[in-house]
Amino acid sequence: MQIQKVRIVSNNICYGPEPLPNDEVEQHLTISASGRVWFTGYKYANGFGKFEISRRHQFNIGKLVVKEILELFSQYLDSDQLTCYATDIGTWEMKITDTKGEVHTFKGSLCGGVTVADIDITFYLRQQIPVSNLFVFEDSFMESDEK
Template sequence: MSDEIRSIRIESNNICYGPEPGADDEVEQYLTISSTGRVWFSARNYQQYCNSKDYCRKKQTSIDKWKAEFLLRLIDNISENMSFVTDVGSYDLEIRYSNDTKRRISGSLIGGVYSHAYGEKNNVDVTRLIRRYIPVYGLWAFDGSTSPDYEGKKAVFLFAEAWEKFFKNPDSSKDFEDGFGRECESLGFQMDCGEKFVFECKKRGCKAPYGEGLKEAVADIEDIEVIGSGAFSYWRGLTHWDYMYHLGQKECDIFICLLQRLKELSRKEYSKYKEKR
């Protein structure tokens, strides 16, 4: 739609046919994300759900506006032709626009909700990205399974580990020109021509984009999404704007620097979530 997205709200209900939930079992979650980055989360257990009052969990937090706008754009691209599966929970998604119109999409709470930011191929797992962005443990969104919260971070770690090996010894075993960007896209990294990444590096004393002071700046950035965007944007600049590019030692070292930081950050997040289990 042409109008800007103001906010989205996801109501995830995990009640299905089968044994009745216990009174304290969490059965419904509500998640609202605004375009400004504000986030509201709440959940009800079965007793609260039946009484339609009170909550077992509530949290207000925020994410960068840069992330919120990207996430809302992805959600707006979700297909409305979702198939329903019986005997499982369900979700209701409401998208609100700046002209006060609304759009609603409903589906089964089994995951498999994909969208796209670039091109038309739906290759971004929206639930996984929401869980990576929003610091709420046990968040369902479009998937009520017991899939661990840290899976999104684990996927980033495995991506960084595999490509770090390639840049340390470049060969034809991996398709750099298409494959690297395709994997960045499917992980949900933003390709903003390096705008956010370069801004954060300059704040930390890096004098030129991907230049002097890069390692020190990257080591100080604690955000997986900023580093991922930096890698995605650098790849884009090389393969789409520098028509005579050469994947030499300098270029490989820049990728290695970014990927090693991605490994550090995703390993840290992975370990943190495992400790909660």
């Protein structure tokens, strides 16, 4: 399937202590077939539903890299994977738009494990997209994942 864009909204608010006002709690990542990437991070600020932008980036990762990324998401669409759901961690929602304009929506918890052909998509995106501390499908960071 040909993909036009992928949009992932990751929110790491969970049960437990309330985040501090400057804690980044939500991230929006959009990757388009043209190679453009849009990222916005939101801090907790004034409470749930009253987030404020903490950082914003727009850049181009190139058509070769984006082609590989979108191919992974195309394989994900075809894989019919089970999704991890947990109530004590954050969540993600992904919308994949194909070239026909059809939107495919997926949801899960930030527990990782989103893979295609033994490739961890979170780890792969962290290697390809120059944004530090990307949540994507999990909110834990390994030192080697960080940019």
